[in-house]
Amino acid sequence: MTTELKVSHLNKKYRTKKALDDVSFEVKSGQIVGLVGPNGSGKTTLMKAALGLIKVDGEVEIQGDPVTFSKHKQLEKVGQLIEYPAIYPFLTGYDHLKMFADGKNQKARIDELVQDLGMQDYIKNRAKSYSLGMKQKLGIAMALINNPSLVILDEPMNGLDPHAVIEVRQLIQKLAKQGVTFLISSHILSELEKVIDHLIIFNEGKVVRDTTPQELNGSYKIRVVIKTNDDRAACETLNNAGFKMPKTKVSFLLKDETTLAVVIKFLVEQGFDVLDVDKQASDLESSLMKLLYPNESAQGGEA
Known part of the structure; x- marks a missing residue:
């Protein structure tokens, strides 16, 4: 061109x-x-x-x-x-x-x-x-x-x-x-x-x-949100075990697909019911927020 x-x-x-x-x-x-x-x-x-x-x-x-x-x-x-x-x-x-x-x-x-x-x-x-x-x-x-x-x-x-x-x-x-x-x-x-x-x-x-939009969106990991029967207790249990989570929502950036399986397996073993799993891929808006305002857009850690 x-x-x-x-x-x-x-x-x-x-x-x-x-x-x-x-x-x-x-x-x-x-x-x-x-x-x-x-x-x-x-x-x-x-x-x-x-x-x-x-x-x-x-x-x-x-x-x-x-x-x-x-x-x-x-x-x-x-x-x-x-x-x-x-x-x-x-x-x-x-x-x-x-x-x-x-x-x-x-x-x-x-x-x-x-x-x-x-x-x-x-x-x-x-x-x-x-x-x-x-x-x-x-x-x-x-x-x-x-x-x-x-x-x-x-x-x-x-x-x-x-x-x-x-x-x-x-x-x-x-x-x-x-x-x-x-x-x-x-x-x-x-x-x-x-x-x-x-x-x-x-x-x-x-x-x-x-x-490109594809390159920008692909440079950020997928965010996973897991809904359980008791999110607050699940977050506390995960944090005590070394997983980085916010206090009230099981939410983390996905390193690879095996990470999700590890978190779900751990929650089930600890007696929690996993009710829903939502993968939130980056769009242009969220990618820009992460690039321009990294502190404001941070929610939860990496499991």
Whole structure:
């Protein structure tokens, strides 16, 4: 795969706060890359830097050509939605798309996007009557109208109802299969996990992990929760025998499958009834919590 976006040693400081701290990564053509991290970690600053909207130290390249605050030619290939869509209240949604659309076959492209995003019922209405979700869909359509090779979206699912989220997800996946590259920032991790194939984790202006969701989730052990007829007594008995458990719930990280059998066998031998066993595999949300807040997410030990 060729490199669509390359970020090298970006630094940005606002007064005493370092918003970007030696940030480097690459996004390959056709990838759907998630950009995640706590509020204030620098995600929006990074996206603005990639679009040449702010001055930064370091380098940004799109398809091998530089993008700076004063050099924007490569942005002709980029679609973007940062923070809130720029919408004129007295124009219709269709007017917006027509105004932004370049080149030939404008009507066919507009009609296709309107169909894909389910905007048929209101696209000819003035935008002042639009709900937050309708405006968000229009902003996404505006970002996609000129068939960009790279699309940068900041919180694209903001304000969307469940059906609209599915429509946007399916459109992103459809375009990615056609070679379009996406960099998406979102706090809706359960939805982001369904669409991305790569992940950049941000914290305090730094890239703390450049990975895939599968690699991140697989780096954390499965948590097991065992329900007994007396959980408090079972935990006390296990702790007295050298197993590390919380005080009220039989819960531990699984080292390997034999560990589970050892714990269950021990509980039965001590006279406890094992009523249920729940294996809790890591998802994106839990994996991020363990990475960014290891002390807060710790529950129980390793048996």
